[in-house]
Amino acid sequence: MLKNGLFIMSIGFIFIMYSINSVTGVYQWGKVIFAIILIVIGAIIFNQGRLNDKKEKEKV
Secondary structure, three states, rough: HHHHHHHHHHHHHHHHOOOOOOOOOOEOOHHHHHHHHHHHHHHHHHHHHHHHHHHHHHOO
């Protein structure tokens, strides 16, 4: 679960890197918004996995 969240977040950061037009320096806002959504979803998945790991360690 942790690795899945980090992977989704990294895809979001890559989208942000490629959302800038290198010639004009203008952002493509559709890609930026999509990237932010991916980063937020990845952070939520990462947090859920981290909390589940803590619960499992407390049980043992």
